[in-house]
Amino acid sequence: MKHDLIVSTENISVQTKRKINWGRLAPYIFISPWIIGFLLFTLGPLLFSLFISFFDWPIVGEKTFVGFSNYATMFTDDPLFWHSLWVTVKFAMLFVPLNIIISLFLAILLNKKLKASSLFRTFFYVPSVISGVALAMIWGWVYNGEYGILNYFLSLAGIEGPDWLNNQRWALLAMVIASLWGQGTMMLIFLAGLKNIPKDLYEAAEIDGAGKVYCFFKITLPLLTPTLLFNLITTIISAFQQLTLALVLTGGGPLGSTYFYAMYVYENAFKYFKMGYSSANAWIMFLIVLFLTMLVFKSSSVWVYYENEVKNSK
Amino acid sequence: MKQSKWWNVLIILTVIWMTAACSSNTTSSDVKEKDGKTVLRFATWDSGETLKIQQDIAKEFEKDNPNVKVQVEAYGDGFDQKLAASFGAKNPPDVMYMWDFSTYHQSLEPLDTFVDKDSSIKMDDFYEGLFNYSSVDGELYGMPAGFTTMVVYYNKKLFDQHNISYPKEGWTWDEFKGIAKKLTDKSKKQYGFGVTAEPDTYDLQGTVWSNGGSFVSEDGKKIDGYMNSPETIEAIQIYGDMVKEGTAVLTGGKNQQSGTDIFKAGKLGMYISGIWPLEGFKEAGIDVGTVAMPAFGSKPVKGLIASSAVSIAKDSKEKDLAWEFVKFYSSEKAIQMRTADLPVRKSVVEANNTAEDELYKPFYMMLENSSNTPAFLLNSNWNEINRNLSAAINAVMLGQDADELLNKAVEDSEKYVGQ
Amino acid sequence: MKSKRLIRSGTLYIVLVFLSLLFLAPFFWMVTTALKSPDELYMFPPKWFPSSWQFENFGKAWNSQPFNTFLMNSVIVTFLTTLGQIVSSTLIAYGFARFKFKGRDFLFMVLLATMMIPWEVTMIPQYMEFNYFGWINTLKPLIVPAWFGAPFYIFLLRQFIMSIPKELDEAARMDGANSFQIYYRIHLPLMWPIIVLIGVFNFLSSWNDYLGPLIFLNDQSKYTLTLGLAQFNGMYDVNMEGIMAVTFLISLPPLILFFFAQKYIVNGVSSTGFK
Secondary structure: OHHHHHHHHHHHHHOHHHHHHHHHHHHHHHHHHHHHHHHHHHHHHHHHHHHHOOEEOOOOOOOEEOOOHHHHHHHHHOHHHHHHHHHHHHHHHHHHHHHHHHHHHHHHHHHOOOOOHHHHHHHHHHHHHOOHHHHHHHHHHHHOOOOOHHHHHHHHOOOOOOOHHHOHHHHHHHHHHHHHHOOHHHHHHHHHHHHOOOHHHHHHHHHOOOOHHHHHHHHHHHHHHHHHHHHHHHHHHHHHHOOHHHHHHHOOOOOOOOOOHHHHHHHHHHOOOOHHHHHHHHHHHHHHHHHHHHHHHHHHHHHOOOHHHHHHHO | OHHHHHHHHHHHHHHHHHHHHHHHHHHHHHHHHHHOOEEEEEEEOOOHHHHHHHHHHHHHHHHHOOOEEEEEEEOHHHHHHHHHHHHHOOOOOOEEEEOOHHHHHHHEOOOHHHHHHOHHHOHHHEOOHHHHOOEEOOEEOOEEEEEEEOEEEEEHHHHHHOOOOOOOOOOEHHHHHHHHHHHOEHHHOEEEEEEEOOOOHHHHHHHHHHOOOOOOOOOOOOOOOOOOOHHHHHHHHHHHHHHHHOOEEEEEOOOOOEHHHHHHOOOEEEEEEOOOOHHHHHHOOOOEEEEOOOEOOOOOOOOOEEEEEEEEEOOOOOHHHHHHHHHHHOOHHHHHHOOOOEOOEHHHHHHHOHHHOOOOHHHHHHHHOOOOOOHHHHOOOHHHHHHHHHHHHHHHHOOOOHHHHHHHHHHHHHHHHOO | OHHHHHHHHHHHHHHHHHHHHHHHHHHHHHHHHHHOOHHHOOOOOOOOOOOOOOOHHHHHHHHHOOHHHHHHHHHHHHHHHHHHHHHHHHHHHHHHHHOOOOOHHHHHHHHHHHHOOOHHHHHHHHHHHHHHHOOOOOOHHHHHHHHHOOHHHHHHHHHHHHOOOHHHHHHHHHOOOOHHHHHHHHHHHHHHHHHHHHHHHHHHHHHHOOHHHHHHOOOHHHOOHHHHHHOOEOOOOEOHHHHHHHHHHHHHHHHHHHHHHHHHHHHHHHHHOOO
C-alpha cells in the first residue's frame, strides 16, 4: 500500500497543473452517477407531473389545460384535502417521536454485551421483513374487536377492548402501533451509530467517575446526533408517505379517521382517475415535506455534532 | 492483502454482472421464439384457482390458434393501478377483464360492429340483463364472461341448533331480523348476521331497490328525493340497527377478518354475498345453504348483478385477433370451463342443470328480478357522488342516524350531479 | 457486587424476552396459519397449533404458479440492484461528505428532496419513459436505476463519513494519495458496516418491492416473488393459507441473510480498526 502511494506522489508532482483541475472536478466525478440518474430517471417524470398538475387528465381521456384551478379547488373547495392533511399531521406527531424513542431504546438494549444478542437482534428485525397483504392480515387478526387477539388478551385481564379499526378514536392509534412494529430499520441504523462511538471515550469518562446517565447525555447522545438527524428526516418523510397499511387494512376509515394524505393522492389518481388533480395534491405534499426537512436540516447546525467538530471544541 | 481482496471482489462482481447481462439477453431471445407467433395480452384480476381457469381457457384458445400466444397477465387487486399506468402510456393489454365501464369506456373498443358481423356468437343465448351492465350510452363495450347475484348464505348447523327452520324464498326482513336475534349468542361470540363496516355501496343497491328506493333517478340526473328518500333510508338503517342491537357483528374489509372469514369460523348465522365465497365455505367444512334475499313486506324483491365482461382496448394493435379471443371467451366451451361464477349462457345453464342445484337456484331466482340499473351506469360522475354516499353509509353502520347522513350526502353531492 | 450484576442482567434478559415475544407473536401466527387446514383457519378462540400439520400447504402454494421462475427473477433483480446501490452510493456519498464545491448544499438538498417525491404521480410518467426505452416487460426498469444511487443510502453513508476524523484523509493526502485512493483505501474499508447495512436494507426493499414489478412487468415469465404472492390476492377473493405460506417462504432468505450479516454491522469499526 505504501509503495503505491509513493508512486502516485511522483506522478502528481510531475503534473501539478493537471492535478489542480482534477482536484476541482473530483467531487463532481464522485457524485456524477447520481446526477446522471437524476437527469435520466427522476427529473423528467417530476417535471411531467408538475406540468400535468395544470391539466385535467382523466388518464383514459384527453388532457385539457385548466391553469391553477386544480390548486384552487384543493384549497377552497375540497374538505378532504384539509381533512387528510390533518390526519397525516396527527399521525406524524405521534409516530415520529415514538419511532425515534423506541428504536433508540431497543438499539441501546441490544448494544449491551449479551450472549444471545444476535438472536434478539434478529427477533426485533423480523417484523420489518414481512410486507404487504400478509402484514395487513396479521394486524386484522390482532385488532378485530370481537375475534381479535389483542382484545382476547385484554379480556383475560378483565378489560373490554374497543373495536380498534372500527372506532374513530382508536383507529389512528392502532395504525401508529402497527407502524411502530416495523421499526427495525431505524433500530439498526441507531445500532450502527452506537457501535461507531469510540469506546475510549467511555473509558475515560468512567475513570473520571462519571455515571451512566451522564455518559448517555454527554457522550452517547451528542455523538449519535448525525444518526439522529438521519433518522429524524427519514422518519418524517415516511410518516408523510404512510400509505400501504391504511390502504390494505382500513381503506381510510372508519369515518375517514385513517384517511392519510398519501391515500388521498392515491385515490384521486387510481380510484377517481384524476391524474392532474392528484399531481397537484402530490406537489403540495412535496412542498410541505420539503419545507419541514429544510427546517430540520437548518436547525441541525445547532444540535448535530460531527466528530471532528467535537474534537476541535475540546 | 486487503487490497488484492478488494480487486478480487470487484472482478467477480463484474463477471457476474456480465453473465447476468447476457442472461437477460437470453430472456429477450425467447421473445424471438415467440416471434413466429403473435402475442395477445390478456389482463385479469383473478387469483388462485380462478386464475388457473383463465390460464386453461387461454391454452384452449392457443390449441385452436397455433400461431398465437396468449399472455395471461394476472394483476390481482393491483388491477386498476396497472391499467391506469398502461392506458396512460398507451400500452394497454389487448384484452382485459372489465366491470367499471363508466370509467373506462373511452379507452375501450365498441363491440357492436364485431357482433353484427358475427352471427356465430348467438347473442340471444345470453341472459339479456347482462348486456345492460357492459354498455354505455347504448354502445356495447364488453362481452359478458361471468356474473353473480347477491343471496343470503346461512349456516345450517346453527339453524338446527336453535331449532329454526331454514329460510325460504319469499321471506321478509322482519323474519330475517327475528332469526338473527335468535341466532345471536354473545357469550359464544356468535351472531345472526355480519355487516361490513365499509360496504361497497354497490352491494346495498339490491336491498334499496327491494324497498322501492334507489340512489339516483332513472335518468341519472337527480339524487335529491332518491338517495335520501324514506325508502332508501329505511333500507340502509336496517343494517345499522342490527349492529346497534347487537344481532349483527361489524366485520372488516377484504384483508382483515371479513364476514367471509367469520362465517367460515362458524360464528355467523347469515351472510349476504355473491357466489365468490361459496367454494371457500364448503372447504372450511360449513354446512351452508343459500336463499333469495328477503322482501320488505309485500314489496317485490329486486336482485343485483355483479358482472364481469371481457373488453378490447382501443389502442390494441391486434383488434381482430382480440375479437377472436373475446368471442372464444364467451363461447359455450369457455363458459363451461368457468366454474367459479355463474354461466352467462342459457344453453350452458341448461346443459349443466345449474339452475336446478339447490345452492345455485337462489342466484337464478335473483337474476330474474334484476331489471334495475345500478347507479354507476346512470351518472358519469357517480364516483364523486359515491365518495359522499360511502362516508354516510360507513357512519350508519357505526351507529349514526341514516336520515341525517343521507340528507347531508345529497347536499354535498349536488354539485356533481348535473355535470 | 456480583449478585447486583446478576440481577441487572437478569432483568435485561426478561425485558428482551418479553419484547421478543411481542415482535415474534404475529410471525408465529403466520407460520401456524400456513400449516392449518382450511377448516381450522378461522376458529375462535384461535387455535395456536394446528391439530394436524399441513406441511404440504407450502408445496401446494409454491407449485400453484411457476414460483421457481419468480424466485429466479427475484434473485437476479435483488442481487443486481444491491450491487449497484453499494457501488454507486458509496462513491456519491463520499463526494458529498468530503468535498467543498460549488452548489454542493443545493445539490444535496435536491437529493434529499427526491426522497420525498410521492411515487403516485411519477409512476405513470416513469412508465411512459421506460415504455419509450422499450424496457417494459423486462427487468431493466427494476435494476438499472439502482446503479445511480438512492438518496436514502447516500444520506446514510454521508452521515457516517462525516463522523470519520478528517485527519485520516489529510494524513493520506500528505502521503500523496489522490481522492479516489482515499475513498478506496481508507473510507471503503471503514464504511464496511454501513455497506453491509445498506446491503441488508436494499436486499429487503428490492426483494419485497411490489409496485415496481406490478407496473413494469407483464408476462408471468418475468414476474418476481411478490407478484407471485399477489396472485393469491384477487379483487374478490383471498387465499389466506396460500398468502401466509408464501410470505413465510419469501421472508426466509432476508432473515437468514440478516442473521449472518448483523455481526458485520455490529462489530463495526472497532474490528476494522483505525490505523
